[in-house]
Amino acid sequence: MDEPNDTHSLDKDEWAHVPWSESFVDIEGSERKPKEFPLTRFKMMYDEDTLYVGAELIEPKIWGTITEKNSTMYHENDFEVFFNLDGSRHHYYELEVNCLNTIWELLLNRPYKDGYSIENPFNLVSVRSAVFIDGRTNSPETDSVKWCVEMSWSLAELQQFDQLRYRGEPLSSGRASIATPRPPSTRGETVRPAVTTGRTVAGDVWRVNFSRVQYELETVVNADTNQLQYQKVPDTREDNIVWAPTGVIDIHRPERWGYVFFSSENELPGGELELSGAMTGFLDEQMAIERVLDAVYYRQRAFHAFHGGFGSTMEMLYTGLSPQTSPVTTSSTMWTESFPLFDLLRKYQLDFPVISVRSDLLEAPPGPDESRIDGTRRKSGRRYAPALDQHDEDFDEDIVQEFVPAPPLALSPRSLEVKTLETRGLYSNYTVSLRSATQEWQMTQDGRLRRTS
Numbered sequence: 001m002d003e004p005n006d007t008h009s010l011d012k013d014e015w016a017h018v019p020w021s022e023s024f025v026d027i028e029g030s031e032r033k034p035k036e037f038p039l040t041r042f043k044m045m046y047d048e049d050t051l052y053v054g055a056e057l058i059e060p061k062i063w064g065t066i067t068e069k070n071s072t073m074y075h076e077n078d079f080e081v082f083f084n085l086d087g088s089r090h091h092y093y094e095l096e097v098n099c100l101n102t103i104w105e106l107l108l109n110r111p112y113k114d115g116y117s118i119e120n121p122f123n124l125v126s127v128r129s130a131v132f133i134d135g136r137t138n139s140p141e142t143d144s145v146k147w148c149v150e151m152s153w154s155l156a157e158l159q160q161f162d163q164l165r166y167r168g169e170p171l172s173s174g175r176a177s178i179a180t181p182r183p184p185s186t187r188g189e190t191v192r193p194a195v196t197t198g199r200t201v202a203g204d205v206w207r208v209n210f211s212r213v214q215y216e217l218e219t220v221v222n223a224d225t226n227q228l229q230y231q232k233v234p235d236t237r238e239d240n241i242v243w244a245p246t247g248v249i250d251i252h253r254p255e256r257w258g259y260v261f262f263s264s265e266n267e268l269p270g271g272e273l274e275l276s277g278a279m280t281g282f283l284d285e286q287m288a289i290e291r292v293l294d295a296v297y298y299r300q301r302a303f304h305a306f307h308g309g310f311g312s313t314m315e316m317l318y319t320g321l322s323p324q325t326s327p328v329t330t331s332s333t334m335w336t337e338s339f340p341l342f343d344l345l346r347k348y349q350l351d352f353p354v355i356s357v358r359s360d361l362l363e364a365p366p367g368p369d370e371s372r373i374d375g376t377r378r379k380s381g382r383r384y385a386p387a388l389d390q391h392d393e394d395f396d397e398d399i400v401q402e403f404v405p406a407p408p409l410a411l412s413p414r415s416l417e418v419k420t421l422e423t424r425g426l427y428s429n430y431t432v433s434l435r436s437a438t439q440e441w442q443m444t445q446d447g448r449l450r451r452t453s
Helices: 155-161 268-307 314-320 342-347 413-423
Strands: 040-046 050-058 078-084 092-097 103-110 117-119 128-134 146-154 176-181 205-214 217-221 228-232 239-242 258-262 354-356 431-435 440-444 449-451
Touching: 050 078, 050 155, 050 205, 078 155, 092 146, 092 155, 146 155, 258 268, 268 314, 268 342, 268 431, 268 440, 314 354
Parallel strands: 040 176, 176 258
Antiparallel strands: 040 050, 050 146, 078 092, 078 205, 092 103, 103 117, 128 146, 205 239, 205 258, 217 228, 354 431, 431 440, 440 449
16 A cells, blocks of 8 residues: 555545444543434555554634644544553553644653653654645635545554553453455655564454544634634633543543454454454453443542552452451452453353452661661661570670661651551552463553463
């Protein structure tokens, strides 16, 4: 396929065999926000080297002013792409583009809700984009129809975002799309060395989402030029129109994104058959595992907000303490059946989730005389040992004088707070594990998901 260019819409022959996605809906979901939006949809395909995305945005008022690359784009109308290759919910790529073909690329090592870590900008060598305008940009006198964007990336360069390096990633409830393969193509123009690791192959599954940010516009007269122009209606928030709704006004919920299955078939029927086989073969079980771990994750978030720490056991999390009740004890051995997803565990023969925690007080930090410049610890100049029995045959009074009692541990106010919380079974961290007969998955308090066996 040719590189993206601004002389064609998505009606060209290369895209003809690729099906459109479903129409985008409000980010909170069509049931909660059944508002009608201008049509937004996308297509995806890939060849041996490259991933292609094309999007169509129906819009009578095509507006954009940002022309500097890597500017904050979402303050104006834009189209946004999110790729989480390994499904970990961390280390995902974002690209935003406006109708002027100005792009902004970022890498999010953690989502905002999980103590975000962002590399901004994070520009890829291979990315290409082009915009087609059916109408006229920034022209209130013109009734425009739509704008389309084509984008492409080197699959090898995108693989740097697959940190877990395993296949068959879990799929949560959400929308599905099938990336259709195309014949090989080549790419040029290198502005810096590209990071390439491995390759995407048929059968791979990515977590992805697409979003359209749309503001309500009004027409005003520019006081300097006396020309008509668009501006945002004051005190009106934007619409977030997405492919896979997250249920809240926050696109950075990778656990609620859709997924893309890379098919080896050139046509949709064959791709759907492959996807069906993968779902039956192993993905259904992984979806169930992920759903259970997500339930524990969100329960822990609510629990922490109320108690100031994460629960150290499933029993504490679901019966011993809860945001609605005071601490209680239970002698029932059947409390596990009250777990909201117990039927799902039974259906897929999954073990009950297990929570493990790590104490923040296991090892005190080195004192000022105990650390080296390289950060390692050295032995203290004073020696500490338990009291010796004077009746021991090896007892030597001179040696005893070399030993002194260990000084009491002086805890900082924060350490005292941590100690108090841990005494109650509350911790600053946790890992929840879930096993089936063939695999084990874990999730940590920051929402990171990974397969451990």
